[in-house]
Amino acid sequence: EDKVVQSPLSLVVHEGDTVTLNCSYEVTNFRSLLWYKQEKKAPTFLFMLTSSGIEKKSGRLSSILDKKELFSILNITATQTGDSAVYLCAGVNNAGNMLTFGGGTRLMVKP
Amino acid sequence: NAGVTQTPKFQVLKTGQSMTLQCAQDMNHNSMYWYRQDPGMGLRLIYYSASEGTTDKGEVPNGYNVSRLNKREFSLRLESAAPSQTSVYFCASSSLRSSGRGNEQFFGPGTRLTVL
Secondary structure (H helix, E strand, O other), X not given: OOEXXXXXXXXXXXXXXXXXXXXXXXXXXEEEEEEEEEOOOOEEEEEEEOOOOOOEEEOOEEEEEEOOOOEEEEEEOOOOHHHOXXXXXXXXXXXXXXXXXXXXXXXEEEO | OOOEEEEOOEEEEOOOOOEEEEEEEOOOOOEEEXXXXXXXXXXXXXXXXXXXXXXXXXXXXXXXXXXXXXXXXXXXXXXXXXXXXXXXXEEEEEOOOOOOOOOOOEEOOOEEEEEO
16 A cells, blocks of 8 residues: 655744655655645645656755655745645656645744 | 636535535646545545546545546535545546656645534
8 A cells, every 4th residue: 555654744943944844655656756735725736756866946945856765855945934834745656647645744934 | 717626615514415526627637536635644535537437446435426527527426424524625637647757736725524
């Protein structure tokens, strides 16, 4: 059975701090890993990672995948209160039609 | 371009009642999905439809049925609601590519269902 585990479960930081969120996965016929940000409603897409060692960046957010050790990290630098959300990662199987989600990391950024 | 829409936004049912959650997408996506999200459990796949005319069970299909009415619409039905089905339900769609390196899923705003 496919499994995705995220850590920590929750995190409280102050504005300006840097955070690292972790995602480990066991996905049969793994194809890619996705990161989402979920505020009050639907998850919104952040990154898709398919190759090891290639960092994806978007502003203050960056992510990298290690397919040998089966994990990914999401970094957020110079955090802002608007970064407060639940961050979800999901492993995608090779057919591309099944996502297995982790339980999420709840990030709270205090002013 | 509305993306993925879901109705209703909220619903309260009594145990044993039935209802259908509606989902539609206007992005011409082939694949559509239904998830439920419970506190601390992340998103769990109930059913998915890789293309029009096909549906498959996901991780937690018991107590649910689905219909892929056409390419745009994918509905989720609870025939006899139970308190364990109290959850937030998300519909999603994606342009499943047979070649390529994974697929991003676009989510609807969710339906918050309470079963008393």
